[in-house]
Amino acid sequence: xxxxxxxxxxxxxxxxxxxxxxxxxxxxxxxxxxxxxxxxxxxxxxxxxxxxxxxxxxxxxxxxxxxxxxxxxxxxxxxxxxxxxxxxxxxxxxxxxxxxxxxxxxxxxxxxxxxxxxxxxxxxxxxxxxxxxxxxxxxxxxxxxxxxxxxxxxxxxxxxxxxxxxxxxxxxxxxxxxxxxxxxxxxxxxxxxxxxxxxxxxxxxxxxxxxxxxxxxxxxxxxxxxxxxxxxxxxxxxxxxxxxxxxxxxxxxxxxxxxxxxxxxxxxxxxxxxxxxxxxxxxxxxxxxxxxxxxxxxxxxxxxxxxxxxxxxxxxxxxxxxxxxxxxxxxxxxxxxxxxxxxxxxxxxxxxxxxxxxxxxxxxxxxxxxxxxxxxxxxxxxxxxxxxxxxxxxxxxxxxxxxxxxxxxxxxxxxxxxxxxxxxxxxxxxxxxxxxxxxxxxxxxxxxxxxxxxxxxxxxxxxxxxxxxxxxxxxxxxxxxxxxxxxxxxxxx
Amino acid sequence: xxxxxxxxxxxxxxxxxxxxxxxxxxxxxxxxxxxxxxxxxxxxxxxxxxxxxxxxxxxxxxxxxxxxxxxxxxxxxxxxxxxxxxxxxxxxxxxxxxxxxxxxxxxxxxxxxxxxxxxxxxxxxxxxxxxxxxxxxxxxxxxxxxxxxxxxxxxxxxxxxxxxxxxxxxxxxxxxxxxxxxxxxxxxxxxxxxxxxxxxxxxxxxxxxxxxxxxxxxxxxxxxxxxxxxxxxxxxxxxxxxxxxxxxxxxxxxxxxxxxxxxxxxxxxxxxxxxxxxxxxxxxxxxxxxxxxxxxxxxxxxxxxxxxxxxxxxxxxxxxxxxxxxxxxxxxxxxxxxxxxxxxxxxxxxxxxxxxxxxxxxxxxxxxxxxxxxxxxxxxxxxxxxxxxxxxxxxxxxxxxxxxxxxxxxxxxxxxxxxxxxxxxxxxxxxxxxxxxxxxxxxxxxxxxxxxxxxxxxxxxxxxxxxxxxxxxxxxxxxxxxxxxxxxxxxxxxxxxxxxxxx
Numbered sequence: 002x003x004x005x006x007x008x009x010x011x012x013x014x015x016x017x018x019x020x021x022x023x024x025x026x027x028x029x030x031x032x033x034x035x036x037x038x039x040x041x042x043x044x045x046x047x048x049x050x051x052x053x054x055x056x057x058x059x060x061x062x063x064x065x066x067x068x069x070x071x072x073x074x075x076x077x078x079x080x081x082x083x084x085x086x087x088x089x090x091x092x093x094x095x096x097x098x099x100x101x102x103x104x105x106x107x108x109x110x111x112x113x114x115x116x117x118x119x120x121x122x123x124x125x126x127x128x129x130x131x132x133x134x135x136x137x138x139x140x141x142x143x144x145x146x147x148x149x150x151x152x153x154x155x156x157x158x159x160x161x162x163x164x165x166x167x168x169x170x171x172x173x174x175x176x177x178x179x180x181x182x183x184x185x186x187x188x189x190x191x192x193x194x195x196x197x198x199x200x201x202x203x204x205x206x207x208x209x210x211x212x213x214x215x216x217x218x219x220x221x222x223x224x225x226x227x228x229x230x231x232x233x234x235x236x237x238x239x240x241x242x243x244x245x246x247x248x249x250x251x252x253x254x255x256x257x258x259x260x261x262x263x264x265x266x267x268x269x270x271x272x273x274x275x276x277x278x279x280x281x282x283x284x285x286x287x288x289x290x291x292x293x294x295x296x297x298x299x300x301x302x303x304x305x306x307x308x309x310x311x312x313x314x315x316x317x318x319x320x321x322x323x324x325x326x327x328x329x330x331x332x333x334x335x336x337x338x339x340x341x342x343x344x345x346x347x348x349x350x351x352x353x354x355x356x357x358x359x360x361x362x363x364x365x366x367x368x369x370x371x372x373x374x375x376x377x378x379x380x381x382x383x384x385x386x387x388x389x390x391x392x393x394x395x396x397x398x399x400x401x402x403x404x405x406x407x408x409x410x411x412x413x414x415x416x417x418x419x420x421x422x423x424x425x426x427x428x429x430x431x432x433x434x435x436x437x438x439x440x441x442x443x444x445x446x447x448x449x450x451x452x453x454x455x456x457x458x459x460x461x462x463x464x465x466x467x468x469x470x471x472x473x474x475x476x477x478x479x480x481x482x483x484x485x486x487x488x489x490x491x492x493x494x
Numbered sequence: 495x496x497x498x499x500x501x502x503x504x505x506x507x508x509x510x511x512x513x514x515x516x517x518x519x520x521x522x523x524x525x526x527x528x529x530x531x532x533x534x535x536x537x538x539x540x541x542x543x544x545x546x547x548x549x550x551x552x553x554x555x556x557x558x559x560x561x562x563x564x565x566x567x568x569x570x571x572x573x574x575x576x577x578x579x580x581x582x583x584x585x586x587x588x589x590x591x592x593x594x595x596x597x598x599x600x601x602x603x604x605x606x607x608x609x610x611x612x613x614x615x616x617x618x619x620x621x622x623x624x625x626x627x628x629x630x631x632x633x634x635x636x637x638x639x640x641x642x643x644x645x646x647x648x649x650x651x652x653x654x655x656x657x658x659x660x661x662x663x664x665x666x667x668x669x670x671x672x673x674x675x676x677x678x679x680x681x682x683x684x685x686x687x688x689x690x691x692x693x694x695x696x697x698x699x700x701x702x703x704x705x706x707x708x709x710x711x712x713x714x715x716x717x718x719x720x721x722x723x724x725x726x727x728x729x730x731x732x733x734x735x736x737x738x739x740x741x742x743x744x745x746x747x748x749x750x751x752x753x754x755x756x757x758x759x760x761x762x763x764x765x766x767x768x769x770x771x772x773x774x775x776x777x778x779x780x781x782x783x784x785x786x787x788x789x790x791x792x793x794x795x796x797x798x799x800x801x802x803x804x805x806x807x808x809x810x811x812x813x814x815x816x817x818x819x820x821x822x823x824x825x826x827x828x829x830x831x832x833x834x835x836x837x838x839x840x841x842x843x844x845x846x847x848x849x850x851x852x853x854x855x856x857x858x859x860x861x862x863x864x865x866x867x868x869x870x871x872x873x874x875x876x877x878x879x880x881x882x883x884x885x886x887x888x889x890x891x892x893x894x895x896x897x898x899x900x901x902x903x904x905x906x907x908x909x910x911x912x913x914x915x916x917x918x919x920x921x922x923x924x925x926x927x928x929x930x931x932x933x934x935x936x937x938x939x940x941x942x943x944x945x946x947x948x949x950x951x952x953x954x955x956x957x958x959x960x961x962x963x964x965x966x967x968x969x970x971x972x973x974x975x976x977x978x979x980x981x982x983x984x985x986x987x988x989x990x991x992x993x994x995x996x997x
Contacts (some may be wrong), residue, residue, distance in 0.1 A: 039978060391669070392639065393632040405677050422669045428665060432658070440646070440654050471568075473558045 009062040011076045012046045016123040023116040036115040044089040051082045069193040076132035079485040084259045091251035098196030098460035099244035106494035121147035134182045145171045152241040170233040174223030177216045184213030225257035228291025231314045238310035243354040251347030266489045275327035284325030296426035316342045330407035336482040341396035348385035348464035355453035368441030378453045381465045384433040388468040395472040403427045498542045498555035501568040508616035519605035533586030540582030569625035572994040578622040592735035594966030597847045613640040617990045618744040627686040634971035636662045636832035644736045659728040664715045672713025690996035692762025704771040716749025720782040730797040734845030742837035750811035757815045766817035779813035780910040787917035794855045796844045822898030827992045839876035839974040859936030870929045872975035877922040879978040887981030
């Protein structure tokens with residue numbers, strides 16, 4: 002086997018192996034450098050994998066040459082490489098932006114910090130690529146445990162409590178998923194997702210399969226921060242180190258949405274998951290209430306990081322809702338929004354990083370007057386905010402267009418109104434921040450609020466440019482999302 | 495001349511100006527020269543387009559294709575050319591005015607001002623040239639966003655509050671109503687192109703069409719149809735050149751232009767005629783005309799009064815478009831032009847009064863005609879044009895609109911037009927009458943409500959005949975006032991374009 006054929010394995014193994022190396026490398030700049038190097042290599046590999054899959058169809062990789070059901074297999078189709086590239090690219094940009102900034106993390110923990118980030122990423126990549134249900138659980142635990150530790154590294158002591166809360170909720174979620182896997186294994190006798198999906202249709206009448214399905218959905222719902230299982234997320238994002246909030250906002254929940262898509266559509270199939278089982282209505286109702294509730298919380302919130310976190314919950318609600326439409330258009334919209342939302346939210350969180358460090362806090366009043374002292378950072382923040390609102394010529398508008406058309410297609414007027422009200426509320430909470438930035442005088446003009454370093458501005462503006470680029474040229478995003486949808490739904494006609 | 499090249503230039507030239515202005519912020523003279531020069535270039539480009547043969551095959555320019563099969567594209571048609579001509583002509587004039595005004599006011603952040611102004615003009619050109627509803631929508635939103643920093647230019651709390659109302663209403667209406675209407679149209683017909691005769695046919699059913707029309711018309715918040723008109727008076731907190739060009743010409747005209755485009759090229763007059771809801775909307779426009787006129791009479795602040803007058807005049811255009819007859823559409827299209835010239839003159843005068851004697855209220859203007867004869871004469875000319883009296887350009891559009899109401903058989907609206915003319919007479923003409931015939935209540939030299947930042951110079955200067963606003967401002971006022979007159983004698987220029995609109 003050539004090296005090129007080993008790429009699916011390398012992208013997961015590389016961060017996993019580099020993680021202990023980071024600890025060995027020590028607390029100097031070497032650990033950070035190693036981490037960045039690994040992340041960028043993974044990004045390069047994911048680009049290569051994407052082009053391979055686009056050119057020559059899905060890739061099947063078997064570990065050690067053991068064929069499933071004996072060995073562990075990876076299955077790379079359009080959806081997985083699409084999400085892989087997204088997660089790799091976002092983390093590479095966010096981490097390059099963050100690594101030069103004096104961290105909120107104390108100097109003696111930097112090597113652990115980098116090691117944990119690599120572990121979390123390795124877990125994400127594994128979840129995305131694996132074709133084995135138990136393997137999915139293992140990688141989920143790897144990424145979750147690393148995330149708990151990362152969040153607990155926040156400077157504020159409440160970070161510990163937030164991390165603990167996340168740990169409890171995350172573990173419950175993971176156990177539910179494990180029970181779900183157990184039930185399915187019991188019924189189908191296999192852990193390979195493809196085998197499962199082939200054997201399941203005959204077994205859908207059994208309550209074991211149905212219970213397994215329910216366990217799966219609740220578990221993933223917890224990880225996804227689906228309303229009303231979302232309450233760990235605002236705390237976790239608020240108290241985590243700023244750079245970790247930026248990283249997780251663009252990756253962790255996106256991977257959870259990927260899991261939801263993979264399990265409901267890939268394993269159970271759209272017929273069972275969304276038509277026989279009432280998941281479609283459930284997702285519509287929960288997603289819709291999530292949009293309303295979380296947007297309302299964001300409108301009332303004064304803490305910028307928590308505000309953005311609530312906004313994330315609302316945006317995840319959109320994705321759940323789109324999936325709940327149970328149509329090709331809906332699934333496409335969900336995937337598209339998954340991509341676009343990762344772009345905008347990581348840009349927003351990344352723009353907050355220098356604020357936390359230079360101004361010393363992330364409440365609304367800390368933003369005052371930053372339009373003058375940090376013009377470039379705040380311009381980027383504003384543009385990403387416009388994308389979140391869904392102004393034309395931004396990625397957010399493309400998402401909104403597809404969300405609305407998929408809802409209109411089924412004449413679900415209530416949903417149309419809900420989406421529009423949601424974006425109106427996004428306008429309100431974004432504008433609340435923009436007014437502080439551009440209209441208020443700085444609270445303490447002596448505080449040295451300087452422009453963010455260029456190392457942060459470059460990745461930040463790349464993200465912003467991506468927001469605008471994918472608002473104008475959607476060949477890549479829409480094209481991939483549509484093809485991936487066809488591939489997913491085509492498997493279960 | 496290559497039409498697609500011209501259309502591309504119309505968008506690009508103001509954008510280039512914005513970039514150049516941003517780089518020349520340190521040197522105000524150079525910055526203003528660039529603004530003026532680029533304005534002149536744009537005018538030439540627009541004039542070239544006005545003279546071009548639109549049936550040319552290259553009358554289509556694709557900017558991007560954000561959705562499969564749905565392009566951001568430009569294509570010139572007579573109505574759009576007319577709108578572009580008006581905006582293109584008035585931009586350099588307003589720039590001239592703004593230079594005098596902003597310097598006399600010693601305004602801050604002038605670079606940002608000229609920059610945002612140029613972007614707003616680019617967006618206006620985009621609206622005028624858009625080949626489909628999506629393109630129009632994109633530039634429409636861009637216009638809202640680019641004018642926001644202009645409305646809130648002064649940065650104080652009032653400006654911020656006005657900015658909220660402005661952005662809130664304009665973005666909310668377009669996002670809540672226009673966007674879903676557009677997506678719905680796209681799903682029903684598979685196209686959003688502006689086509690002669692319309693793309694929505696009666697086969698779609700009366701219910702769907704009525705709902706769509708309501709969504710579209712209310713979605714066009716810029717047309718200031720009641721109850722979505724509040725943003726326009728709020729926007730008056732902006733510096734006067736902004737009120738003059740953007741809130742009397744570009745932004746509001748973009749709104750009524752959008753209404754016309756929707757009526758003519760999405761629905762088509764034949765379809766519009768058959769809908770009951772059209773009458774409802776036409777009556778609502780009639781209500782807007784009267785209600786806004788009455789509110790205007792009660793407003794003592796000159797700019798607020800002019801703003802409500804604008805709301806009322808926009809009602810004319812919307813009403814004309816919804817009459818469902820050709821004369822109505824012709825009248826509306828003419829009224830866009832006539833009202834633009836007249837209202838910009840009025841705003842220029844209001845700004846000139848503010849700069850010269852620091853007065854903002856109508857009740858303070860007694861006897862001002864002695865000091866500012868030129869300004870007040872221009873005010874008189876423009877008022878007459880808005881009222882629709884000969885020998886001013888406004889006569890023609892009002893004539894056509896009246897005829898439209900008669901053609902459509904909606905006699906109530908004929909009455910509305912006549913009553914509204916009387917109301918115009920009262921609230922507009924009273925201003926020059928005060929200025930010319932009443933004696934000053936207080937010595938003109940003592941500023942009545944001088945803002946704290948006002949230059950104290952006026953207190954020392956003796957009253958002199960012709961102690962008016964800066965010369966740049968006067969030139970601009972004279973140009974637009976003269977245009978009101980000229981348009982009465984040579985309306986053929988306009989009829990040529992308006993007559994070419996495929997109905």
